[in-house]
Amino acid sequence: MADLSLTCWFHPGMKLPACLAAVDMKDYPFKVAGDILIMELMEKVEAFVEEVCDKSGEPVQFQIQVLWNSKNNKKALNPGDKVGGNFVDGDTFGIHGDLVTAPKSYPKIPDEQKLPVTILTGFLGAGKTTLLNYILQEQREKKIAVIENEFGEVSIDDLLLKKDKFAFAEKVVVMDNGCMCCTIRGDLIDGFRQILDEVEKGAKLDQIIIETTGMADPVPIVRTFMTSEEISSRLRLDGVITVADAKNVLKRLDDEVEEDRVNEAYQQVAFCDKILLNKLDLVSSEEAIQTKERLREINAFAKIVPAVRGRVKLSELTNIRAHDMSNFVHADIEKEAMGKMANMGGMAAMVAMVAMVAMAKVTMLTALRTTAMKAMAAMAAMAVDTKVAMLLDMTVATAVATGRSRHDSRVNSFSVVREGEVLPEKLGKLMETLGTLPPEQGVIFRIKGILAVKNHPFKHVFHAVMDVSDEDDAEAWAPGEKRITKMVFIGKKLDKPFIRKIFEDCFEK
Numbered sequence: 001m002a003d004l005s006l007t008c009w010f011h012p013g014m015k016l017p018a019c020l021a022a023v024d025m026k027d028y029p030f031k032v033a034g035d036i037l038i039m040e041l042m043e044k045v046e047a048f049v050e051e052v053c054d055k056s057g058e059p060v061q062f063q064i065q066v067l068w069n070s071k072n073n074k075k076a077l078n079p080g081d082k083v084g085g086n087f088v089d090g091d092t093f094g095i096h097g098d099l100v101t102a103p104k105s106y107p108k109i110p111d112e113q114k115l116p117v118t119i120l121t122g123f124l125g126a127g128k129t130t131l132l133n134y135i136l137q138e139q140r141e142k143k144i145a146v147i148e149n150e151f152g153e154v155s156i157d158d159l160l161l162k163k164d165k166f167a168f169a170e171k172v173v174v175m176d177n178g179c180m181c182c183t184i185r186g187d188l189i190d191g192f193r194q195i196l197d198e199v200e201k202g203a204k205l206d207q208i209i210i211e212t213t214g215m216a217d218p219v220p221i222v223r224t225f226m227t228s229e230e231i232s233s234r235l236r237l238d239g240v241i242t243v244a245d246a247k248n249v250l251k252r253l254d255d256e257v258e259e260d261r262v263n264e265a266y267q268q269v270a271f272c273d274k275i276l277l278n279k280l281d282l283v284s285s286e287e288a289i290q291t292k293e294r295l296r297e298i299n300a301f302a303k304i305v306p307a308v309r310g311r312v313k314l315s316e317l318t319n320i321r322a323h324d325m326s327n328f329v330h331a332d333i334e335k336e337a338m339g340k341m342a343n344m345g346g347m348a349a350m351v352a353m354v355a356m357v358a359m360a361k362v363t364m365l366t367a368l369r370t371t372a373m374k375a376m377a378a379m380a381a382m383a384v385d386t387k388v389a390m391l392l393d394m395t396v397a398t399a400v401a402t403g404r405s406r407h408d409s410r411v412n413s414f415s416v417v418r419e420g421e422v423l424p425e426k427l428g429k430l431m432e433t434l435g436t437l438p439p440e441q442g443v444i445f446r447i448k449g450i451l452a453v454k455n456h457p458f459k460h461v462f463h464a465v466m467d468v469s470d471e472d473d474a475e476a477w478a479p480g481e482k483r484i485t486k487m488v489f490i491g492k493k494l495d496k497p498f499i500r501k502i503f504e505d506c507f508e509k
């Protein structure tokens with residue numbers, strides 16, 4: 001029963017939002033029972049303040065730290081004390097606390113109902129515009145919006161080409177103030193907002209494609225996506241597609257850059273989910289194979305699709321679902337990576353497109369690759385059977401297949417696989433160590449993992465792009481299913497023994 005009526009006032013040092021400053025607190029005394037605790041009185045005031053601010057459209061989160069009786073403003077009251085022991089009816093009390101703007105919450109929309117976004121990257125002149133022209137002109141079923149960003153001067157030809165291209169897009173947002181990777185990501189969010197505004201007004205859209213400049217590093221774009229709730233609550237990052245110029249990409253990959261700068265071509269290959277190996281008409285089969293092998297070495301899990309003038313099946317460019325957790329768990333990343341190394345679907349198509357002369361060499365390479373695969377599969381089977389860690393190094397496999405040195409200090413990928421259960425208390429430490437790897441142990445660009453966590457019935461999925469990570473539960477482990485944890489890493493100069501060790505340390509001994 002309420003036996004005290006107490007009036008609250010705010011410490012003058014607090015910055016009150018206008019809606020709260022306008023309230024005369026004398027009109028809203030707190031009627032409380034004497035046996036409630038001071039902390040409960042604090043909660044009542046916090047709830048009152050949050051309600052007032054919420055109603056006026058300025059939501060806040062309020063946390064009181066100090067509460068005192070106005071008769072003795074020198075004494076901060078103990079939150080664990082009873083109100084009745086410190087106040088009599090009609091008293092006033094002062095408060096001081098933190099008022100922070102509450103993060104806006106967005107309604108949860110299932111992933112499949114979100115508008116998919118594809119990021120199109122590729123070095124200068126690789127064929128991105130040609131591909132986009134093709135997508136926009138050749139297909140009629142899907143309504144596509146384009147976010148385009150121009151860098152520096154644009155030639156007349158280019159303008160004409162772009163204008164043409166835009167005639168077929170549903171909505172085009174041109175960001176003309178520099179490269180998307182360098183400017184503040186607010187630009188991109190504005191671009192998304194413009195498109196979403198149209199959707200809210202009733203425009204029907206099936207996909208958004210962001211065409212980046214050739215010099216763009218896709219990481220900040222992906223990061224913008226993963227860290228902006230406003231965007232990720234309504235849009236779904238479907239995948240990053242990189243157009244690689246079969247004639248020039250190797251040269252770009254070999255370009256020397258200053259130690260503290262990134263080689264954009266590397267980033268574009270390392271971070272993408274699909275590579276369009278374009279301009280195959282300009283290279284010999286041998287060059288095409290060499291290029292494909294090098295791309296595979298950098299990125300073990302991107303699918304590589306052959307193309308001339310960007311002509312690929314449109315289904316290759318949509319619904320990649322590379323960043324979709326629930327989809328990811330179905331992918332056997334280890335097999336996927338290996339399968340794609342020996343991606344005979346893509347290889348066969350590529351070989352057919354170049355020349356029959358290549359067949360002897362392809363057969364030879366395949367034989368070598370198959371030998372490497374068999375050796376690894378045998379190792380793997382042995383390791384799993386004996387419950388010893390099975391550590392599979394994709395770069396070794398590629399090195400065997402291509403004859404390249406495995407000690408390539410640049411960007412490459414490798415994976416770790418082990419049967420057993422990760423201890424949940426060690427998991428946080430592993431993620432923290434990976435997230436704060438000192439430069440001498442390399443730079444991790446990307447991680448994908450499916451983790452078997454002790455006493456946890458679900459497959460735990462982990463996905464990181466640079467320092468931004470995401471984790472979630474996926475489907476439950478089936479009864480009797482082997483609990484195998486797998487992680488794939490893409491990075492630069494990675495200290496693989498160190499990463500293997502910290503991975504190994506997470507398991508029950």
Ligand SMILES: Nc1nc2c(ncn2[C@@H]2O[C@H](COP(=O)(O)OP(=O)(O)OP(=O)(O)O)[C@@H](O)[C@H]2O)c(=O)[nH]1
Pocket residue numbers: 122123124125126127128129130131213214278279280281282307308309310
């Ligand atoms: N031979 C050949 N030329 C191609 C192919 N694809 C594109 N091109 C040509 O390559 C040039 C560059 O193509 P774009 O599509 O403008 O390349 P981009 O990646 O958009 O270039 P930037 O916007 O400068 O980064 C154009 O002249 C295209 O016609 C291909 O598969 N084979």
